[in-house]
Amino acid sequence: MIENxxxxxxxxxxxQNPAAVLIDVRTFIEHSFIGHPPNAVHIAWKEFPGMQLNSGFVDQVQKxxxxxxxxxxxxxxxxxRSLDAAKALEANGYQHLINILQGFEGALDADKHRGNIxxxxxxxxxxQQS
Structure with missing residues (x-):
């Protein structure tokens, strides 16, 4: 079951839980230049160019x-994307999955800007930023 x-x-x-792992599934560019939570493990779900699905995602998480x-x-x-990634991990036997609602940047506002809502x-x- 996936929790939100x-x-x-x-x-x-x-x-509260030192065993918890935060995985940032955004692209390398998003993770590096837009920023990421400290200690987030970066494993892209999709990547540029073309937002191709990372076929090795589950294996990379398992490592x-x-x-x-x-x-x-x-x-x-x-x-x-994080919900799609969680579903893939769930299908591969992971039991305690949490999708972070709103994501890193959040929803678009009326001016089509993120981070204001x-x-x-x-x-x-x-x-932090890389």
Whole structure:
């Protein structure tokens, strides 16, 4: 079963459970230049050019998180790719999956800008750029 938590709930879980792993499923460019939470493991679900599906995603997660009972939190830009990635992990036996609603940048506002309504950065949670 996949749980959905907002960014603040997700940060709280990461602080309370040292076994929890945060996986940033965004592209390399998003992770590096837009920013990411500290200690986020970067494993892209899709990658440029063309947003091709990373066929090695599950294997790459298994190498980083071999314990299929460990809590895994998945983060993308707005919460869509992370849910797809969580479904792939669930199909491969992972038990404690958390999709981070709103993602890192959040929903688009009326001016089609992200970060003004919700999301990890909007809630002023820790983040850094490479």
């Amino acid at each position: 938590l907002d960014p603040k709930q997700s940060w709280s879980l990461l602080q 980083r998180v071999p314990d299929k009972n460990a809590p895994i939190l998945l983060l993308c830009r707005s919460g869509v 919700d999301g990890w950065r909007f809630h002023d949670l820790p983040w």
